[in-house]
Amino acid sequence: QVQLQESGPGLVKPSETLSLTCTVSGGSISSYYWSWIRQPPGKGLEWIGYIYYSGSTNYNPSLKSRVTISVDTSKNQFSLKLSSVTAADTAVYYCARQLASWGQGTLVTVSS
Amino acid sequence: QAVVTQEPSLTVSPGGTVTLTCGSSTGAVTSGHYPYWFQQKPGQAPRTLIYDTSNKHSWTPARFSGSLLGGKAALTLSGAQPEDEAEYYCLLSYSGAEVFGTGTKVTVL
Numbered sequence: 001q002v003q004l005q006e007s008g009p010g011l012v013k014p015s016e017t018l019s020l021t022c023t024v025s026g027g028s029i030s031s032y033y034w035s036w037i038r039q040p041p042g043k044g045l046e047w048i049g050y051i052y053y054s055g056s057t058n059y060n061p062s063l064k065s066r067v068t069i070s071v072d073t074s075k076n077q078f079s080l081k082l083s084s085v086t087a088a089d090t091a092v093y094y095c096a097r098q099l100a101s102w103g104q105g106t107l108v109t110v111s112s
Numbered sequence: 113q114a115v116v117t118q119e120p121s122l123t124v125s126p127g128g129t130v131t132l133t134c135g136s137s138t139g140a141v142t143s144g145h146y147p148y149w150f151q152q153k154p155g156q157a158p159r160t161l162i163y164d165t166s167n168k169h170s171w172t173p174a175r176f177s178g179s180l181l182g183g184k185a186a187l188t189l190s191g192a193q194p195e196d197e198a199e200y201y202c203l204l205s206y207s208g209a210e211v212f213g214t215g216t217k218v219t220v221l
Binding site for chain 2: 037046047050062094099102103105
């Protein structure tokens with residue numbers, strides 16, 4: 001059974017770049033599409049974007065100018081970079097495979 | 113960007129039936145929006161219940177079903193159990209851009 005685990009800094013300063021990695025175990029990343037979703041504290045879910053194992057991507061239009069999702073098939077990982085962060089980017093960030101299997105999520109706080 | 117709307121809250125009696133809906137600001141929801149339904153309990157990651165309108169995962173309890181109803185996507189819970197109390201989110205696809213619904217808090221009481 002595939003498992004996903006998010007990792008990265010839990011605290012990021014305003015205007016800096018948020019970087020997270022999702023490590024996939026129990027299955028190959030070389031198929032399916034792989035998503036990032038976030039949830040601000042006490043609020044609903046927001047789709048950030050996804051990447052196919054081939055490298056093609058699709059992003060939320062409201063975040064597109066700041067988001068980059070990449071995949072490293074050699075490490076069975078995919079990553080999220082979100083630039084120029086503000087307090088509004090404080091959220092639990094989830095990675096998922098095909099929106100079917102989800103990681104447990106990681107809280108990222110934007111604060112100086 | 114489209115807005116996807118759900119009932120803010122619904123209450124169902126144990127053993128009862130409740131239907132949650134998912135509407136789109138762009139018009140009728142169709143199978144081409146590939147509706148998804150997720151269940152989220154406090155402090156937990158979302159769990160996918162339904163994909164592509166009505167398809168279930170192996171872990172989806174049989175009491176949950178998905179459909180299209182009156183121009184919306186619908187999730188029906190038949191025979192509600194106390195453990196079904198949770199927040200439910202739908203998701204619609206707009207030519208590859210996904211939009212989550214506003215969420216429905218379901219209380220089993």
